[in-house]
Amino acid sequence: MSTAAIPQGMPQYEDKPRFDVEKVRADFPILDREVNGHRMVYLDSGNTSQKPRQVLEVMQAHLERHNGNVSRSVHTVGTEATEAYEGARAKVAGFINAPSVDEVVFTKNATESINLVAYSFSERADDPRFRIGPGDEIVISEMEHHSNIVPWQLLCERTGATLRWFSITDQGRLQLDTLDELVNERTKIVSYALVSNTLGTINPTSAITARAREVGALVMLDASQAAPHIPVDVQDLNVDFIAFTGHKMCGPTGVGVLWGRYELLSAMPPFLGGGSMIETVSMGGSTFAAPPARFEAGTPPIVEVVGLGAAVDYLTGIGMEAIAWHEKELTAYALDALLAVPGLRIFGPETPVGRGGTLSFALDGVHPHDVGQVLDSLGVEVRVGHHCARPVCARYGVPAMTRASFYLYTTTEEVDALVRGLDQVRKIFG
Structure with missing residues (x-):
């Protein structure tokens, strides 16, 4: 060219x-x-x-030689599987410049990651940052994928909160002249796409994040169309959560990522209950593990996570x-x-x-x-x-x-x- x-x-x-x-x-x-x-x-x-091939071969080798469950066994194969799984977590953390590997939660896709955050908000939440009810507001944008619209609509239906959104200009940009009115003291979270899956727009972050900080709102980015294509640095973005998915970035389907600030993840309730996300269990009640294990109930998508780690290696190498x-x-x-x-x-x-x-x-x-x-x-x-x-x-x-x-x-x-x-x-x- x-x-x-x-x-x-x-x-x-x-x-x-x-x-x-x-x-x-x-x-x-x-x-x-x-x-x-x-x-x-x-x-x-x-x-x-x-x-x-570099991803396909790593996944095949894992299934052929290291196929065991993670965080459960002390035998050799189980230990190898756990090391590969947690090694992939470290790779993802490095890829997005996360301050800690414990801020990286594996999900099945970005949709689940967004739903996990939305589920953490309720009228009875212990942490006031996640307490929401009538009179409170959630802000998204008109250019969102359904996975960043429907979970917030459902939350509003459950709690009586109000959903509001940025409009789109004729040129495909966010209409930001209403920012101060739209993001206000009633706003609990602003969640929007870093890159639009339809318009291709790379959306601004600094002005929106600055306004959210002024009013005490959280900020989440859907980075599904960003993480595969541009450098994504969570510390530079200065947001609270990001979500992305493996299958759009040379990795397999069935695995996604939620990154969140650790102190926020620690304040969030479990999303799913079951094995591996607990601290103690008795017939009278249970206590829960620290993040990220708290949000990874049951057997996770092990080979998919390993494949995502290989995809990160591939993209980083280029x-x-x-x-x-x-x-x-x-x-x-x-x-x-x-x-x-x-x-x-x-x-x-x-x-x-x-x-x-x-x-x-x-x-x-x-x-x-x-x-x-x-x-x-x-x-x-x-x-x-x-x-x-x-x-x-x-x-x-x-x-x-x-x-x-x-x-x-x-x-x-x-x-x-x-x-x-x-x-x-x-x-x-x-």
Whole structure:
């Protein structure tokens, strides 16, 4: 890509962090396959990313040689499993610069992580920061994934609290001119996406966090679309909780992460009851383990956690700064290419400044499902629908969108294949 294609406002320097995209692609076995007689062009990484051999091999080796339950046995295999599981926790803590490994809780996905935090709020909570009832408010945004809307709606139904939200501008940014009115002394928590799964917007944090601190509210970030793509430093973000999921960052499905400040986690009640989350149990009652064990009841997703640790190793080895720069250049290229397609409307920012490599769009007169089917016939894999973000579709007055989402293994040639495919869609549907 020539520097002329990079919009003004992107940093220009000679020593950009780089990696060999073709060498990276060779690590992903699935990228060699064909779909409908065409070499597959996978542009659905925002839905789930593909997995490199380095992750698949670690998971296979664990199941073949170290398959035991964790935190239960003193025998060799059980000890090896526990060491691998806790070793992955340390890797994740390092990946997000958590002050302590004990602040990293493994869940089954980001949805469970958000629900865990929402469940901690109640009218009878011992800690006043988690006590909520009529007159209290929760603030989210209009661009949230359903997993960061529904848990808060349910909490409001249980407690009588009120849900409020940031609106979205026509350009796909958060409407922040109402910040001081929206986040106020009644606000208990502000929870929003660091990166939108539909618009690609990278949302600001410092102003929102500063306002939340002024009024004593907690702040949670859904980092599901951030952690795979850009450096995420929880100490620099200065928030209270973040949630993300393994399967979008080269790891397996079935594992997610909740990071929280330890003193907050210590004040939160258990989410699920059972084995491994207890301190003592008698027929008359139970006491509970300290975090993170308090929130990891039962046998956890052991090999999935080990796989997530391997994914962290893989991404760290390439470098998150290099991945972020690759996607920024790729997004600039794709925006230029897609905006030249007649009748195409992009939802969200139209420059790569403050946005990630997720591009949702519509073609005039063609339903997204038809767009997706034609593209799939050409081997181009995109997602169509409301992307678990129906309020975004409602905001822009469309029933659904087509979404192309990029990752470290995406190339400009694949963007070109997408554009050629859209030309075919236009020919078919006029």
